[in-house]
Amino acid sequence: MNHTRPEFYVVIERDEDGFYVGEVPQLRACYSQxxxxxxxxxxxxxxxxxxxxxxxxxxxxxxxxxxxxxA
Incomplete structure (x- = not known):
């Protein structure tokens, strides 16, 4: 049986404190740091x-x- 794992993209930014913040735009409210x-x-x-x-x-x-x- 071939189960393909879903693939997601992560948009990464660096905040003012130097932490990396990532968001997965394909999923609602999916972010971390x-x-x-x-x-x-x-x-x-x-x-x-x-x-x-x-x-x-x-x-x-x-x-x-x-x-x-x-801009």
Whole structure:
């Protein structure tokens, strides 16, 4: 049996305190932080699992990409 694991994109920013903050735009209210990228990615995996456990029937939206806009 071939079970494909869902793939998610993480948008990462650094806050004013130097923490890395990640958000998964494909899932509602799915975000976390960490002192390092590795810590953030460990934390965000846990949050993704929690989001999917809370709403197992939820179908993630399609992530298209990020664009830069000059203001």
């Amino acid at each position: 960490g002192r390092t990228i590795d810590e953030l990615m460990t934390n965000i995996r846990d949050v993704i699992e929690m989001c999917l456990d809370v709403d197992p029937e939820y179908s993630p939206i399609e992530f298209i990409g990020v664009q830069r806009v000059m």
